[in-house]
Structure formats: C-alpha cells, structure tokens
Amino acid sequence: MMTYLGKIGELTLKGSNIHTFEKLLLKNTKEYLKDTGAKVSLNAGRLYIDCEEKDSEQVEFTLRHLIGITGWAQTKTSEKTIEDIQKTVLETAKEAVQKGAKSFKIEAKRGDKKFPLNSYEIACQGASLVYDSGLMEVNVHNPDVIIYVEVRERCFIYSVAEKSCRGLPVGCSNKGLLLLSGGLDSPVAGYRMMRRGMKIECCYFHSYPYTSIEAQQKVEELARTLSAYGIQTYLNIIPFTDVQMKIKEKAPEEWSTLMLRVCMMKAANMLGFRVHADCIVTGESLGQVASQTLENMNVTEHFAEYPLLRPLVGMDKEEIMADAHFIGTYDTSILPYEDCCVLFSPRHPILRGRIEDAEKIFASLEADELIKTAFENRQIKKFVCGKEVILKEEV
Ligand code: ATP
Ligand code: MG
Secondary structure, eight states, X not given: OEEEEEEEOGGGGOOTTHHHHHHHHHHHHHHHTTTSOOEEEEETTEEEEEEOGGGHHHHHHHHHHOTTEEEEEEEEEEOSSHHHHHHHHHXXXXXXXXXXXXXXXXXXXXXXXXXXXXXXXXXXXXXXXHHHHTSSXXXXXXXXXXXXXXXXXXXXXXXXXXXXXXXXXXXXXXXXXXXXXXXXXXXXXXXXXXXXXXXXXXXXXXXXTTSOHHHHHHHHHHHHHHHXXXXXXXXXXXXXXXXXXXXXXXXXXXXXXXXXXXXXXXXHHHHHHHTTOSEEEOOOOTTSSGGGSHXXXXXXXXXXXXXXXXXXXXXXXXXXXXXXXHHTOHHHHTSSOOSSOGGGOOSSOOSSOOHHHXXXXXXXXXXXXXXXXXXXXXXXXXXXXXXXXXXXXXX
C-alpha cells in the first residue's frame, strides 16, 4: 500500500460553507481515480489517498493536476508512538541522504491533541535516531531537507513536498466559454479561470485551408492538456473560412483583425447560449498586440452578450510563459502552425477602433447568416482528465 497526502490551501479560508467545497474536491479527486482502486478521504485540511503501487502513477497524475491543493507528497505512515516515529524519520532521512542531503530539520504538527508530546517535543525527540546515527546534521535555518511529521488519526512522515495548482475546486464557480487559439495565451487564460473554480468549455475558429490541419490538431492537444486540470472539457471547432472571406471582401483592410474578433464574439454568443455558459474567457493581455489596445478590447467586448473575462489582462509575457511551462502547454503552443493566415492580416491594423464604426462595418458585412451556419456546422470533441473521449456521431 502507498499513501499520499495533499495539502488544502485557500479552501481552509472558507467559513461555514467549507463542506460544500470539500465535497467538491473529493468528488473531483475520485473522478480522476475512478478506474483505480485508490481510496480517497479528507480530514482536517488534508486530502489522503491510499493506493496499490500499480495505481501510483495515476494518483501522482491526479495530484499534479488537481485544482484546490497547494502541495502534495508521498508519505510514510507510522504507529502513534514516538519510537515508531523515530524509526520512520530515520528511514526518511536515509532516503534524503541518498539524494545528497547533508542537513535537515523536522517540522512537526500535532493534529491529535491526545498525543502526549507537543509539536516541539515531537520535533526534538523524533530526530534522535538521526542524531545518533550521525547521518546528517541539524540546520534549522537553511536545511537541505525538511522532514515533516504530522500526528493525526495516523502519523504521516514525509520529506519532499511537490507544488500543486492551488485555487478553488473546479465546479464551484459557473461555466466559462474559453476562446482557445493555438497561441500561448488562451490556454493559460483557461487554466487561470479553472483555478477560480470555473468549468471551461472551449471554442476554436479555423479557416481551413488557409489555416492548416496541424493548427487544429495543436488546439485539440491544448484542450486535452487543459482537461487534465478542468476534469472535463468540450472543444467546439467552428469553420470560419466563409466568414473570413466575407471580412476580406467587405471590411476596410485595417479593420480585418478586429472584425474577425467581432464575428468570433457573435458566434461565441450563440455557443454560450447553447452550452449554458455564464461568461466568455479570452487570452487577451493589455497592449500585447494591436487588437489588444483598450479601445479595441472595448470594441470586442461591445459585441459580447456575456461578461467577458480576461484573466491575463495585467500579466506580462514572461509570467504567461511561466504558467504555460507549469501546465505543460508551452511546447505545443510554440509549434509553428499559425491559427490565423497572413492573407487575412492587415499591414496596418487599426489601433483605436471606435464602437460606432465597428457597428457600421459589421452591419455592412451582412454576415449574420454565415456566422450562424458556421456555428451550426461546428464539430465537437470531448476530453476527460487529460484523455480524449470519442463521441458517438449524432444520427
Ligand atoms: P493567443 O496566444 O491565445 O493566441 P494572441 O496573443 O495571439 O493570443 P490574438 O490572436 O489577438 O492574441 O487573440 C486574442 C484572443 O482571442 C486569444 O487569446 C483567444 O482567446 C481569442 N482567439 C484568437 N484567435 C482565435 C481562434 N482562431 N479561435 C478561438 N479563439 C481565438
Ligand atoms: Mg493568437
């Protein structure tokens, strides 16, 4: 048997409704582990998973992706006696020495107040076999390794704590429709909203053959990766070539990118209604490109019938890239298949579009029917916990 422990973060700040959040965290954890025999429980700010070795890979995948915990570790367990704690601390110390640690300290927590020693005494006495063995020296200020001892309904002893995604469990805050392109930004935007507890459904506009099949496959891969955090997500793939051609034909060249965003918003409104979304999410960041000046973002927002959330609006590229590395979308996002064709990109895009002009230009396109047709011809893919689930064709 192996035991893992996850530390619960922000949830502990919740008041009397904490149980609702805890229940959701448990439900989400079980969803990842439904094909395993792992046992999941939650107690006093800790998530515990007991599993057989064959399921450990899936358990670690879960703990790396589960939103709502601040950190996790594989942990040893011991009897609730100081002698057994000392032995288990020694075992943990030996493993740390093998990995190169030369100094240590113990951080002890007594969750079970009936245990006869207090936290300080557990820390001092728990280390005694390690002192005697001369394996490592104590360094309370800057140790190579911290050995944690937690005395709760069982004793947990572990050393390396991995970082997790933090945030609130997915499913506690509404549903967002994420406009997902193949770039770096929008997957991170989706992840950021998932961390606020939001369920995410994705939407990608493609202009085949002007954008390639590879560009679409890249977005599918991004949606799959996002589903590892969001438990479940759908990707709606909307064929937008005819709409793009219409924009090229009728809109002033400098407006073409902004008009494309407007038409995307119009389609997103339809999809949002169909999938019961509560808001639309994009990866825009103020000033990053011409279409993301405040004026142009206002134009796009004007056409949205849902609150438009832009979680990256105040982030710089380095912060966004750090997130992309952390969630594992970076390598896919930088693949060279563009989600928009140079044929449709204006040489001098408008920088400060006005809403009145946008309305007139959009009306002149007479694109409502085309947008509706594109929406109706969408293709849908489903991803659960990092895997694609093949949907049956509707008949
Ligand atoms: P990203 O890195 O997410 O592609 P970007 O910096 O390239 O963003 P834009 O291309 O201006 O910025 O797009 C702004 C936002 O509009 C994107 O973050 C995304 O939410 C949405 N978007 C752009 N193109 C598409 C598309 N083809 N399909 C779906 N959404 C898109
Ligand atoms: Mg882009």
